[in-house]
Structure formats: C-alpha cells, structure tokens
Amino acid sequence: MNKNIKLSEKKVLSTPPIIYLTILFLIPTIIMVFVAFREPGSYGGVAPLIEHIGNTNKINLTLDNFKFAFSNYFLWQLCIRSLYFSVITTVCCLIIGYPLAMLIAKSLKKYRDILLLLVIIPFWSCFLIRIYAWMIILGPQSGVSHIINYVIGIMGFQPVNLLYSSFAVVICLVYINLPFMVLPLYANLEKHNDDVIEASRDLGATRLQSFLKITMPLSLPGILAGSALVFIPSIGMFVVPELVGNNCSLMIGNLIKQQFLQTMNWPLGSVTAIIMTLLVLGISAIVAILARRSGALQYANK
C-alpha cells in the first residue's frame, strides 16, 4: 500500500513539470528539426507548415536546405569564425579568470563572500549594458581610441577602428562571459587542500612547478565546467557581432537571426540552428573524452 502511495506521489510531483517542459521545450525543438526538412514557403517560412496541414497525404520533405547550407562557403566561414571566437574567448576568460578565482579562494574567509559578490554583480546586470560599456570605451572618439591611434600613428601605421572590429567582438564576449568562468573555478579552488602545495614547496618545488603539477591538474574539473559555461553561450551570440562587429566578424547566430527575422527562410534558419547545436555537442564531447582519457577527473574527484 505504501508503495502505491509512493508511486502516485511520484506522479503528482513529476508530471506537471514534465508536461510543462515537454510542451515548451521538447516539442518546440522537435518542430524546429522538422522545419529543417521543409521547403521554404512562397510567402515566408509559414507556408510549408500550412501546406502540410491542408494536404496530409503529400508530405514533401527535402534535404535541399542542408544541401544549400553545406554547399555554401559562407556557412563554413561562419562556423569556423564562431568556433575561433569562442575558443579565444574561453582561453582569455581562463587567463583572466584563473587568478581572480584563485585570489578569492585564497583570501581570508570574511572577505571571500564580498569578493564573490563583486564578481556576481556584473553577471546579474543585463549583458546589453556590459556590451554598451565597451561601445563607449572603444568608440572612435574615446580616450582609449585616441591614445592607441596616437601610438600606432607614431609607429607609422594607419589609424584603426577599435569599435566595429573582431577585436571588439572578442573583448565583449570575454567581458560578458567572465563571471561564468570565475564561479565554477572558485568553487573548485576553494576545496583545495593547501597542505599539499606546502608539502611540494618544502620538497623543493618552485611556485610555478607546484602550480603546474598540483593546482592546475586538481582544478581541471573547474576549468572544464567554466570553459563549457563560457563556450556555449559565446558560440550562439548574435548581439555582440551585430553591435560592435563589422562584416568580417559575424557569427553563426547572426545567420540564424537573419533567417528568422529578416529573410524569412525558416528552414535554412533551422538547419543553421541544428548545425550550431551539433557544433556545441561535438566540442563538448571532445572535451569530455579528453578529460576522461587524461584521467584528471578521477584524480580530482578524490
């Protein structure tokens, strides 16, 4: 009898969220995959779907959208550039975020919460504001622009435009994603036992050696978690290239947005969204396999 109650309780608890998320997450995703195989409608993307409802006997699925996407050079260019920007962003976040996380983890307990809060505050303010900050700083008339252009002018180069460039895109991506790197790194570094480091120092290791041989490998799970949290949102970001980039710094997200909200080719947009998802999954899988092979995770979990 007890088991029956338990069963029904399980149903009562889990059914509402399951239904809600199935309707608002699973079904939409399936629809999107389905749309990728439809033909673009004569008046925007909605036509094939209506056609399908009106004519249930004839299902005209097509692979043309995939063909168009794969046979075009620009899509590969966008994919490679998105990967490139996201990897650079992840690496930069790691370089800037690691000492930051380390500093928080190693500081006195009473300061730790405040420092952590200081990282979280910019993360909780809308990311558009954070992009805007760089639009001011890198703007053609800003002090930074003047100084840089003055310096490279002395060196004999043409003045550069800091804003509306790939440089600006990467800086903004790093800036808006940095907290995602710091938080998991901190969570990991905080757990480290300092005695191990001290022991290694006593045994004659230099600071650098003990960092490379002990702290780094131990923090690998944090590095991987942080990298995933930075990498995934960066790759689909269309706002940053749109606001601070130029023709040569567009990313795959821009294509998706353009297909849905400008040229009305939903099938091509869906194909691109699927390619983007596969890219994310592929990279995550590669990283997971590498991590497992290196054995770092098991070592760190101890």
Add this chain to the structure above:
Amino acid sequence: MKKFCVFTISLCLFKLAMAIPEMNLFIAVNYLADSTIVDFEKNCQCRLSQTFFNDPNEMLAKVVAGGSGYDVIEATSYAVEELSKMGKLQKLDKNKIKGINNIDAKFMNPMYDRGNQYSVPYAYTPVFLAYNKDIFNKLGIVPNTWAVIFEPKYLKKLKGHITVFSSSRNVFAAALMYLGKNPNSTNIKDLDEARNLIDKASGYWAKFDTDSYYRGLLRGDIWLSMSYSIDIYKTLQDAKASHSPINIGVMMQKEGNMFEMDNLVIPKNAPNVRYAYDFINTILQPKNAYALASSTGSSIPNKTAFLLLTPELRNTEWIYPSDMSKNYTFTAYDPKTRILVNEMWTEIQMQCHQVN
C-alpha cells in the same frame, strides 16, 4: 516581506497598465511626431503602444510570423502588396476614413494597391547618398552617381568609410540602377549581375547599417552613407545644435533614386479596429501631417499640410524633389524571386570580403 510588497505593487501596476485599452502600432523608428501621439491618445482615450522596426523586411518577417495583435502597421509599397496577397490585411472601410481628400491625387491609387483598397498613404522617404563634404572636396569626388559605392576607382579612396543599408531591396535597387536596369527587375540575369557588383564592392564597405550610420557621418569616421532623408534631416539638426565641425552633404544620384512610399494598413486580425481608424484619421488631419513633416523631415503626401510648411523645407530638393522622373518606388517580388534574392542577400551579408 518588504520585497513581497514590492512584487505585489509591481503586479498591480502591471494589471493597471493592462486595463487601459491599447492601440498597437508597428512603425519604423522615428517616424511619428510626439505631438501626434498626445493628440491621438487624448481623442481615443487609449494608450498608443509603438513597436519599432528598422527594415521593412523585418516587419514583414514579424507579421508573417503570426504577428497578430497589431492594429495599424506602417508598410512600405512592396510590403503592402505582399501582405495583401498573403491575405493579411483588411479592406478599408472608406466611410470610416475622414480627410482622405487632403492627400495629393498623385499619391492615390498606386501601382501596389489599386484603388487604395488596403492602404492610406502616410509619408515617403527618398534614399540617396549623404557624404562628408570636406573629405569629398579634398578627394575631388562628386557623389552624384551610384558609381561611388560600386566603382573600384572610387572605392579605393573611400575604403572602410562607406555604409550601405542592411535591407536587400535598397542595395539591389542601387546596383540595378547603376547598371542601367530597372530597380525592380526580376530578371535572373540582371539580379546576378547586380549581385556580382555588390559582392565585389562589399569588401570596401565598412558596414551594412540602417540603424546608426548617421552617427558615423556626424562623428566623421564614416564618409559616405546610403541614407534616408529623415535620418539626414535629424542629423543635420543635431550637427547644428552641437556645433559640429563636420559638413554633411546630400546628393541625389543621376541614375535615379528609390522613394520608399509608406502607408498605413490595418491587419486582418487587428484587435481594436475602431482605434485603428481613429489613428488613420488623426494622421490625415493636416496639423498632424504637418507635425510629421516638420519634426521628422519625412516627405508628406498631404497637400493641405504641405502648404503650411516653411518654404525652406518645401524647397529642399532631397525631401521634395522638383523632378520626379528619376524616382522609383518598390514593387513586390514574386515568391520565387524573393527567395532567390534573399538567398543572394544572405550570402552577401554573411560572407567576409576583405580587400587589401
């Protein structure tokens, strides 16, 4: 507890805001005079809620994407034709429209909507090139031709300082006019030629930009822009107000210029049709058309209001050109051409052409 109060208050505010009837307008950015909003809200006892778009294609995409809920949409010529063909528009009840006689007869009964079944002319906006006078004087270039944005001999001097619109129709029209073709051509050979031209030139362009190009002009880092008259009107005012050292010039092109004829239409599923007619009637009043023309610098088809304008504005060649023979309006593409041009446009915009 305090926070809970704040939440409850915000919820109440939210509900309160919902309680006032709304008229939902979908309109291009900066395309309505503030005084008109006040006037309209007073008359209809409702709230005017504006949603903005930057590009007619963006508007079409949103409306096609089941964008029900709008009461009035501002649609450019080809958008009216496409929307009516899609069956997204209501036929206007002429009895409910007051003041249509104010509209100049030459703007009535247009090609894209015979008999004005669906649309009422709102305003029109010429598309031309605006440029930095000092730099062009120094370079000795006169931008009275579309060649300056397509021809390598000009592009080499202007590299990285040109912007063109991010909407396919305008860029294709400019290329087609430069090639001596009909700007509305649906001939695949013409379109291919235009596309090749754009492809080659786009490496020299700084950005596809319909939203903020005029700021670049005013700052001085952009020297030549495909521009709307209303943006330039505002920019010239800003330049004057801020005593900007930059001289912005305007020139029409000898090959011809596009005129975006914008209209008001009521979508089929508009929730508040009564307000929609109220709004159209408000716009048709000469005082509101006058406000539109003098505050935004758009060209108005309202002949009564036109006479109220200052002679200076009336005689501005790039707002009310005296010779209309080289001015074209967009006509709708057939679905096939639209898909083709959209695919070309996707490739043009997404590809990085770097020229050294």
Add this chain to the structure above:
Amino acid sequence: MQTSKISKSMLICGISGFLFLYIPLIVVVLFSFNDSRVNVGWVGFTLKWYKVLFTDKELIQAAVNSLGIAFISSLISVVLGTLAGVSLHKYKVPLLSSLIMVPVAAPELLVGVSLLLFFILINFTLGLASIVLAHSAFCISFVAIAVRTRMHGMDDSILDAARDLGASPFKTFFLILLPTIFPGVVAGGLMAFTLSIDDFIITFFTAGPGSTTLPLAIYSMLKMGVTPEINAVSTVIIVFTLALTTIASKISPQLFK
C-alpha cells in the same frame, strides 16, 4: 599569517581582473551624469538624463512589462521547479532529469528560435503571455536545481517520521518538507526573477505587439548608438541589481555556493 598564501603576482593579476570587471561599469555610471550628448569628455555634472528617463513613457512601460513578466514567470517556475526538484531528489525519473538539465546547457538562441516556431505553428499570439511561458520554461530548471541542492543536505528520515505518525502525503509536503527546503525555493525564485528580468535572447524571439521589455528597449536604443539616456537606464539597472544581489546574499547565502 593566512594572507601570506597569496603571492604578489596573484594579487596583481586578481586585482587587475577586478578592475577589468568594474572599470567599464564605472565608466557607464559616470557618464550618465555628464552634461553632454556625446560620451567623449567630461563637460559637467547633470541629472537631466534621469529626468529624460523618468518622463519616457515607452521606457517606463517597458520596465513595468519586465517586472510583471519576471514576477509571474518566476512564480510559475517556483511552483513547477519545486515539484521537479523534490521529485528529482526522491525518485529516479530519467525523462524529468533530462528535461531539467538539457535546457540549462542548450544555447539560448536555440530555445528562442524553437519557441518562436512553436508559438507560430499553434497560432499563439506573440506577446506578454508567450514571453511568460518561455521564461517560466527555462527558469524551472534553475529552481529545480536549487531545490535539489538544498534537499541534498536534508535528513530524509524526518519525512518518514511524519508519515509514520500519520500525516498525509499532502500534509507532509506542506508542513514538513516545504519549510525545510524553503531557503532553496527562495534562492531559486530569486534566480528565476533575475534571469527573467535580464533575459534578452529568448524574449527577442518570443515578443510581440506591445510587449517590449526593458532589455528589448535597451537593445533598440543601442542599435542607434551611444546616447547618455542609455547610461542613465543602465545606472538605474546596475543599482537595482546591486540592491537585489545584496538582499539575496543576506537571505540565502547558499545561492552563491
């Protein structure tokens, strides 16, 4: 003595990291008080951009929309997320756990685009309601995770004890379980509220007529370039976030763990 663990180089790197995080925000705030239309040099102190801001009807409406959407969608996600979190902890429901975990990892763009297609297909009018549905859907996961984390530290035997003493499952849930996990629920709710109020990408795709939220309004302002009004809005939002984060960290410190 403990501070000696921090080497000089680490201190310098860390502090420059903080500077990198804060200087841009400080620039935004400072220039909101600058008496010049262009954000170039310091001209003089003024509050006029705030005056412009508080008389901008469209912007105020957008803020009201944002608050309302965030409130309702965090409410929905708190209810459903709590159920999900409890059931994730107590039972093995593979379908539910993947439905909770995948949306967190999925690119937001994918969620936004697929929801847009979905709403159009079922002929659902895009607007406030569609945004609320979309937001509550992706916020459920965060609430569920917060609740589950809280339950990890809980002694399950008190639930059994309550049941053995004759309490109905319903009573056990509301009188025993809910008070125990309440900090987790609040933390999840706050998280959902901020996620919803800050969200841009999903809102961008699911918004319709008359449902402009604050991030959408800021976006359309940003597209037209740098103006001091944006600095003023941003400053208000930064201050609001500062207050909310501080309150949240006081109420439920485990949110930040």
